[in-house]
Amino acid sequence: MPAGMNIETGKIHYWFYDWKNSFIVIECLENLIKEYPGKEIYVILDNWSAHKSHDVKVWNDLHPRMHLVYLPSNASFLNKIERVFAFLSRDVLQNSNFQTVREAMERISNYFEKEGSIMV
Numbered sequence: 286m287p288a289g290m291n292i293e294t295g296k297i298h299y300w301f302y303d304w305k306n307s308f309i310v311i312e313c314l315e316n317l318i319k320e321y322p323g324k325e326i327y328v329i330l331d332n333w334s335a336h337k338s339h340d341v342k343v344w345n346d347l348h349p350r351m352h353l354v355y356l357p358s359n360a361s362f363l364n365k366i367e368r369v370f371a372f373l374s375r376d377v378l379q380n381s382n383f384q385t386v387r388e389a390m391e392r393i394s395n396y397f398e399k400e401g402s403i404m405v
Contacts, residue, residue: 286289287313289328290366297369298398301390307338314344315349327352331363376400 287309288299298317302309317326325375330336337355345353361367377396383389 288366289313289317290369293363294309299393299397305335307335308342310335310338310341311344314341314348318348318351323350325350325352327354329354329356329366331361331364332358333354344373 286299286301287305288297290297294312296311298320300309300313300316314328317328328351332355335341335352345351356363373393373396377392378389381389381392385393
């Protein structure tokens with residue numbers, strides 16, 4: 286589940302996928318471009334290979350409003366979305382017993398829609 290946070294408003298942007306690769310990263314970045322038309326967008330990323338792939342770099346060259354900022358290695362504690370994932374794990378996922386994947390996705394969505402902005 287890729288996710289990002291608008292640090293000004295606290296809004297959590299998240300997407301559900303069955304897999305992860307650089308094309309999913311690009312799709313998420315495109316969603317942010319649409320969500321914030323005409324604005325400069327800064328995205329903090331870790332050093333996962335899909336974030337630094339050739340495809341992502343080429344896409345980024347074509348989208349000058351999107352600024353990708355890579356964290357130093359072993360510095361995930363600097364990425365605020367990691368804290369959001371910790372809250373999600375504690376409040377939703379730990380000790381849960383979802384009957385279906387759809388149920389888990391709905392609970393995660395409800396959590397971010399109702400409680401996401403408290404994580405600013």
